[in-house]
Amino acid sequence: MSAHAGRRRSRLVVVSNRLPVALKRAGRSWQVEAGSGGLVSALLPVLRNRGGTWIGWAGAPGPTREFSRALAAADRQSGYRLAAVALDAREVEDFYLGFSNEVIWPLFHDLPSRCNFDPRYWATYQSVNRKYAKAVARRARPGDFVWVHDYHLMNVAAELRRLGCRSRLAFFLHIPFPSPDVFLKLPWRSRILDALLEFDLIGLQTARDRRNFLACVEALGRSARATRIGHFPIGIDYNSFLRAAATPAVEARAKELHRLLPNRKLVLGIDRLDYTKGITLRLRAFQDLLERHPAMRGRVSLIQVVVPSREEIPEYHRMKTEIEQLVGRINGAFARPGGWVPVWYEYRSLTRMDLLAYYRAADIALITPLKDGMNLVAKEYCACSIEEDCVLILSEFAGAAEQLAGGALLVNPYDVRGVAEAIRSAHRMPEAERLARMRGLRRSIRREDVYRWVDSFLRAARARSLEEFPASRPSSPAPADGLPI
Numbered sequence: 234m235s236a237h238a239g240r241r242r243s244r245l246v247v248v249s250n251r252l253p254v255a256l257k258r259a260g261r262s263w264q265v266e267a268g269s270g271g272l273v274s275a276l277l278p279v280l281r282n283r284g285g286t287w288i289g290w291a292g293a294p295g296p297t298r299e300f301s302r303a304l305a306a307a308d309r310q311s312g313y314r315l316a317a318v319a320l321d322a323r324e325v326e327d328f329y330l331g332f333s334n335e336v337i338w339p340l341f342h343d344l345p346s347r348c349n350f351d352p353r354y355w356a357t358y359q360s361v362n363r364k365y366a367k368a369v370a371r372r373a374r375p376g377d378f379v380w381v382h383d384y385h386l387m388n389v390a391a392e393l394r395r396l397g398c399r400s401r402l403a404f405f406l407h408i409p410f411p412s413p414d415v416f417l418k419l420p421w422r423s424r425i426l427d428a429l430l431e432f433d434l435i436g437l438q439t440a441r442d443r444r445n446f447l448a449c450v451e452a453l454g455r456s457a458r459a460t461r462i463g464h465f466p467i468g469i470d471y472n473s474f475l476r477a478a479a480t481p482a483v484e485a486r487a488k489e490l491h492r493l494l495p496n497r498k499l500v501l502g503i504d505r506l507d508y509t510k511g512i513t514l515r516l517r518a519f520q521d522l523l524e525r526h527p528a529m530r531g532r533v534s535l536i537q538v539v540v541p542s543r544e545e546i547p548e549y550h551r552m553k554t555e556i557e558q559l560v561g562r563i564n565g566a567f568a569r570p571g572g573w574v575p576v577w578y579e580y581r582s583l584t585r586m587d588l589l590a591y592y593r594a595a596d597i598a599l600i601t602p603l604k605d606g607m608n609l610v611a612k613e614y615c616a617c618s619i620e621e622d623c624v625l626i627l628s629e630f631a632g633a634a635e636q637l638a639g640g641a642l643l644v645n646p647y648d649v650r651g652v653a654e655a656i657r658s659a660h661r662m663p664e665a666e667r668l669a670r671m672r673g674l675r676r677s678i679r680r681e682d683v684y685r686w687v688d689s690f691l692r693a694a695r696a697r698s699l700e701e702f703p704a705s706r707p708s709s710p711a712p713a714d715g716l717p718i
């Protein structure tokens with residue numbers, strides 16, 4: 234009998250607020266649609282190879298018997314287990330909409346004045362995190378590797394340790410981590426920080442987030458000695474975007490867009506409805522451009538797509554109205570009958586085909602969040618820009634700016650005049666410069682794709698000391714599914 238016989242491989246347990254599937258009602262039963270995001274495609278090979286479970290909320294009330302049956306059927310297809318955490322209406326209200334999205338979301342995006350520090354929210358955040366931890370504890374075997382994602386679940390390691398769990402626990406924060414000036418406003422700052430320090434590894438998006446985190450640890454007199462903290466900028470599934478964007482159907486659709494909006498450059502903004510995305514300031518910048526440079530009128534159109542999101546939260550609802558009023562004001566001032574309309578506005582979820590066609594058709598992408606963990610739209614746009622004859626304008630406060638500074642035109646999204654001038658510069662940029670910048674951007678996005686991200690995170694989780702893993706240096710591109718996690 235070999236020395237390794239009987240030794241079980243360490244499995245992967247992924248925990249995120251939402252499961253990577255969408256549940257749709259089909260009569261009295263539920264149908265499960267596989268998720269298509271980059272995170273899912275990157276983790277899938279690891280889950281299939283090592284075996285594992287993905288634990289999360291199904292985004293719908295349940296689980297009823299039909300609901301569980303649908304998930305079990307999806308298990309068989311996906312090759313890994315799906316386990317649903319059930320949330321009741323009050324939990325959705327206080328944990329998801331409340332603490333996660335009315336406290337942590339605005340605070341971590343440097344917008345403390347938008348926070349609603351309701352003490353009820355905190356109690357439910359704790360109890361729901363306990364619920365997730367129990368779901369993990371029921372399924373994780375000793376030696377499994379548990380990877381928790383995002384700000385909804387910062388207490389899970391602390392709860393798991395309380396339940397006696399000895400697995401290795403890692404956390405990745407997809408959104409920014411604020412500086413002490415902002416973080417210290419959180420009434421539960423010490424509790425959250427102590428809970429985070431129960432993880433063995435914490436991954437943040439950028440070097441700035443990591444610095445901020447360490448500064449908060451110091452400001453609160455804590456020690457991060459038992460936890461390794463690294464930054465791992467998330468990437469996209471570059472090749473899958475490239476392949477899909479290259480299909481004749483997408484190309485035809487992109488050409489059709491130029492036929493419908495002829496003789497002008499197309500500027501594209503695509504965002505989830507969110508005040509962090511800087512949509513209203515962006516519209517003001519576009520308005521400023523048209524007001525001050527009459528020659529630009531008729532020569533440029535802004536396609537602004539807003540994807541519905543978190544509409545139950547009053548701030549989001551107010552913002553939608555504000556965007557629509559501004560679009561109306563700009564079009565009212567500049568549109569000409571039968572001719573040019575400055576802003577083409579859509580409020581809907583795009584099909585993948587429409588998304589790819591917009592990416593391919595746009596001459597300029599205008600991505601100006603006030604603050605963003607990474608911003609994958611910026612990377613997807615570049616991946617789909619097969620001709621490389623286009624320009625990315627990017628907020629310096631998007632995590633992606635750390636990586637894309639060399640090729641993008643970086644702007645301060647609060648500087649309306651500066652953003653207007655950046656659109657003008659992009660419009661006038663010589664072809665050779667456009668091509669050179671976009672080529673460089675695409676090379677970097679291709680190299681640092683989501684598979685490499687998973688790979689470097691799992692390597693870091695394996696390493697014993699901070700020095701052993703190069704958080705900021707690129708790691709060798711070994712396949713993610715071959716790693717002994």
Ligand code: G6P
Pocket residue numbers: 251383407408542543
């Ligand atoms: C951000 C967060 C994700 C979240 C997504 C959509 O990207 O980092 O964790 O899933 O927004 O928001 P939603 O509230 O609809 O899950």
